[in-house]
Amino acid sequence: MRTRVKICGITRRQDAEFAIEMGVDALGLVFYEPSPRAVTVAQAAELTRDLPPFVSIIGLFVDASPALINEVLDNVPVSMLQFHGDESPNDCSSYGLPYLKAIRMQENVSLITQAVTYQHAAGLLLDSYQVGVPGGTGKTFDWSRISPIDKPVILAGGLTPDNVRNAINDVNPYAVDVSGGVETAKGIKSHAKISAFMQEVANG
Numbered sequence: 022m023r024t025r026v027k028i029c030g031i032t033r034r035q036d037a038e039f040a041i042e043m044g045v046d047a048l049g050l051v052f053y054e055p056s057p058r059a060v061t062v063a064q065a066a067e068l069t070r071d072l073p074p075f076v077s078i079i080g081l082f083v084d085a086s087p088a089l090i091n092e093v094l095d096n097v098p099v100s101m102l103q104f105h106g107d108e109s110p111n112d113c114s115s116y117g118l119p120y121l122k123a124i125r126m127q128e129n130v131s132l133i134t135q136a137v138t139y140q141h142a143a144g145l146l147l148d149s150y151q152v153g154v155p156g157g158t159g160k161t162f163d164w165s166r167i168s169p170i171d172k173p174v175i176l177a178g179g180l181t182p183d184n185v186r187n188a189i190n191d192v193n194p195y196a197v198d199v200s201g202g203v204e205t206a207k208g209i210k211s212h213a214k215i216s217a218f219m220q221e222v223a224n225g
């Protein structure tokens with residue numbers, strides 16, 4: 022099966038359009054103010070307006086208030102939520118939309134337990150663990166620590182055009198998720214890197 026691709030941390034309309042042209046399956050928007058990739062609700066509405074169909078828009082949140090999430094849902098065509106903090110399964114399920122739960126791969130994490138805990142998640146997004154940083158670390162983790170689970174795995178954390186082919190061969194994930202690895206600066210996507218990343222995924 023083809024490996025799906027999500028590009029996260031989109032902040033500019035031209036990057037969204039280019040990524041779609043390159044065949045990306047999903048675009049992630051970060052609604053977490055401390056992130057250099059954060060977008061406001063108004064920016065998100067503008068950069069997703071009249072995008073072509075069949076591309077998922079994913080809203081990324083880190084322990085966000087229900088008020089913020091509902092404001093996003095009222096104004097932005099988000100079709101899936103990504104929870105990157107300590108949200109409970111109940112929190113994640115309470116918006117009536119499919120969701121991904123990010124699991125930061127701390128030493129003692131049990132993916133089997135997480136898959137049971139977040140049994141209603143559409144998939145688990147596996148990301149690197151770094152103290153005090155909820156995500157977007159640009160770092161890989163030891164992929165051999167990924168145990169088989171009964172859920173789609175979205176592999177994230179430090180993926181780049183240089184390592185994504187190995188990642189796909191080693192992990193065989195349902196999808197890969199990249200942010201920093203296709204940027205020239207935080208929040209500014211490189212079209213050359215997006216193109217190279219997509220080429221490598223196709224060859225993976």
Ligand SMILES: O=C(O)c1ccccc1N[C@@H]1O[C@H](COP(=O)(O)O)[C@@H](O)[C@H]1O
Pocket residue numbers: 029030049051053056057058081083105146148155156157158159160177178179180198199200201202
């Ligand atoms: O990108 C961010 O700034 C961010 C902030 C808070 C939580 C998650 C964040 N990004 C997500 O982290 C992973 C891995 O990113 P990277 O490829 O290592 O840069 C990815 O899902 C991003 O969407």
